[in-house]
Amino acid sequence: MSQPKVVEFQDDTMLVRKTFAQFPSGVSVLAIDKDGDKHALVASSFMVGVSLEPCLVAVAVQKSSETWDEIKDAASIGVSIFGKGQGDLTRKxxxxxxxxRFADVAVDVDHSGAVFIEGAALWLETKIHSVSEAGDHWMALLEVTRMGVGENEPLIWHGAKFRELVAEDSIDVQ
Ligand SMILES: Cc1cc2nc3c(=O)[nH]c(=O)nc-3n(C[C@H](O)[C@H](O)[C@H](O)COP(=O)(O)O)c2cc1C
Structure with a gap:
C-alpha cells in the first residue's frame, strides 16, 4: 500500500485543482428558461443530502460565473445529473x-421555467433556499420541490475525465 504523501500547497491553485480532482463526483447542470433564452451552469461541486426536511442540495458556483447572474433570481431551477454517455453533452x-450551449440539445422545459436534460440519470426541480459567500465561490443551497429518476446510470467525473460506474461485486453493504 502506498504511503500518504503530504505536500505544501500554498498559492499553488493548479496543485489544489489536481488534488481535488482525485475526489470523484457526479456532474450536474442547473438550467432555466428565461423569456425564451436557456441558461446552463455545469457543476461537479453539486451535493445531495444536505438536509432531508427541508429537502436541500448544495452547489458551489464561481463568483465569476455569468450564468449564475442569470439564474440566481429564477423562481425555479432545473437540475439534471448527467448520465452515462453524456460526457460530450456536458462539455457542450x-x-x-x-x-x-443548447443547440441540438434535447430538453424538457417545465412551465415553472426549470429546464431538464433528456437522458439524465436524475432530475430535481429546485428553488433557491439561501446563498452564502465561500471564498471565490457562492455556496448555494437549493430546496428540492419535485424529483425524478431516469433509467440511465450516472456519469462520473474524476481526474478531469468522464468515467463510468463499475460495480465492485465483491463488496456487499448490508
Ligand atoms: C465537468 C465540469 C465541472 C464544473 N464544475 C463547476 C462547479 O462546480 N462550479 C462552477 O462554478 N463551475 C463549474 N464548471 C465551470 C462552469 O460549467 C462554466 O464553464 C463556468 O462557470 C463559466 O461559464 P459561465 O460564465 O456561463 O458560468 C465546471 C465545468 C465542467 C466542464
Whole structure:
C-alpha cells in the first residue's frame, strides 16, 4: 500500500485543482428558461443530502460565473445529473459560447421555467433556499420541490475525465 504523501500547497491553485480532482463526483447542470433564452451552469461541486426536511442540495458556483447572474433570481431551477454517455453533452453545456450551449440539445422545459436534460440519470426541480459567500465561490443551497429518476446510470467525473460506474461485486453493504 502506498504511503500518504503530504505536500505544501500554498498559492499553488493548479496543485489544489489536481488534488481535488482525485475526489470523484457526479456532474450536474442547473438550467432555466428565461423569456425564451436557456441558461446552463455545469457543476461537479453539486451535493445531495444536505438536509432531508427541508429537502436541500448544495452547489458551489464561481463568483465569476455569468450564468449564475442569470439564474440566481429564477423562481425555479432545473437540475439534471448527467448520465452515462453524456460526457460530450456536458462539455457542450459548459462551453464558452453561452448562446450555443443548447443547440441540438434535447430538453424538457417545465412551465415553472426549470429546464431538464433528456437522458439524465436524475432530475430535481429546485428553488433557491439561501446563498452564502465561500471564498471565490457562492455556496448555494437549493430546496428540492419535485424529483425524478431516469433509467440511465450516472456519469462520473474524476481526474478531469468522464468515467463510468463499475460495480465492485465483491463488496456487499448490508
Ligand atoms: C465537468 C465540469 C465541472 C464544473 N464544475 C463547476 C462547479 O462546480 N462550479 C462552477 O462554478 N463551475 C463549474 N464548471 C465551470 C462552469 O460549467 C462554466 O464553464 C463556468 O462557470 C463559466 O461559464 P459561465 O460564465 O456561463 O458560468 C465546471 C465545468 C465542467 C466542464
Amino acid at each position: 453545456l459548459a462551453g464558452k459560447d453561452r448562446a450555443a
